[in-house]
Amino acid sequence: MYINDWPNCSTFTTVLYADDTYLCLSDKNVNDLQFWVNSKLLKVDRWMRLNKLSINNCKSAYMLISKSLRNTYNENIPLSFQIRLNKLCVLESKNMYQITIRVLIDSKLDWSSHAQFGENKFIVCISFIVQTKKLIPISVLKMLYYSFVYCHLQYCIMSRGTANNSVLQPLNVLHDNVSRIMTFSNYSCHATTLCKNLNVLKLNGIYRLEVAKFMRKLHHGALPKIYHNFFQTYF
Numbered sequence: 001m002y003i004n005d006w007p008n009c010s011t012f013t014t015v016l017y018a019d020d021t022y023l024c025l026s027d028k029n030v031n032d033l034q035f036w037v038n039s040k041l042l043k044v045d046r047w048m049r050l051n052k053l054s055i056n057n058c059k060s061a062y063m064l065i066s067k068s069l070r071n072t073y074n075e076n077i078p079l080s081f082q083i084r085l086n087k088l089c090v091l092e093s094k095n096m097y098q099i100t101i102r103v104l105i106d107s108k109l110d111w112s113s114h115a116q117f118g119e120n121k122f123i124v125c126i127s128f129i130v131q132t133k134k135l136i137p138i139s140v141l142k143m144l145y146y147s148f149v150y151c152h153l154q155y156c157i158m159s160r161g162t163a164n165n166s167v168l169q170p171l172n173v174l175h176d177n178v179s180r181i182m183t184f185s186n187y188s189c190h191a192t193t194l195c196k197n198l199n200v201l202k203l204n205g206i207y208r209l210e211v212a213k214f215m216r217k218l219h220h221g222a223l224p225k226i227y228h229n230f231f232q233t234y235f
Contacts, residue, residue, distance in 0.1 A: 006021065006047070045085065060085060063107055065108070112163070128148060129145065129148070133184070157203075179191050
């Protein structure tokens with residue numbers, strides 16, 4: 001298919017997944033970034049037309065990822081960043097939801113939006129455990145925990161586990177409450193002891209475990225080649 005050649009038509013970092021496409025470009029100067037993005041999109045648009053393909057403008061959006069954005073040429077002038085595709089302005093998105101991988105990415109990469117998204121799903125899963133805890137033994141409760149709770153905590157934990165403690169605190173509180181619910185304990189009981197009794201990890205422990213598993217796979221060459229140049233080895 002022609003679409004598989006798309007990454008070769010520009011210097012964008014291009015990721016294709018089914019009918020979704022992600023284009024990425026970085027620059028230290030936000031004004032230069034705007035110029036380069038628009039000029040490279042012209043080449044992409046020309047390539048698409050030559051191959052009888054088209055981009056859906058209505059579903060296209062861009063996101064500026066930076067902790068602080070300002071006009072590089074004159075700080076007194078508000079930043080006006082515009083991207084054009086087929087002579088139409090592309091809408092900016094402060095939060096971008098990647099449907100294919102179920103991740104909500106925000107423009108500052110502080111994971112606050114995804115944490116809120118995960119918190120809402122977490123509450124639904126907890127309510128299911130609350131309704132069934134008196135009907136099934138603790139062994140089955142743990143199976144439900146790993147099926148409905150742990151999987152959401154583990155997913156993308158290597159990325160969002162680096163977020164600020166204030167962002168992760170609501171998830172920590174909810175996870176502590178799950179351990180109390182499963183053990184029929186009072187809400188004043190220390191969750192660390194309950195997690196040890198249940199033989200389950202807290203959020204920080206899950207993060208550390210996944211990082212350790214990742215590094216072990218990297219050390220033994222069990223990861224895709226794209227990760228081989230991510231780290232520098234010192235002898």
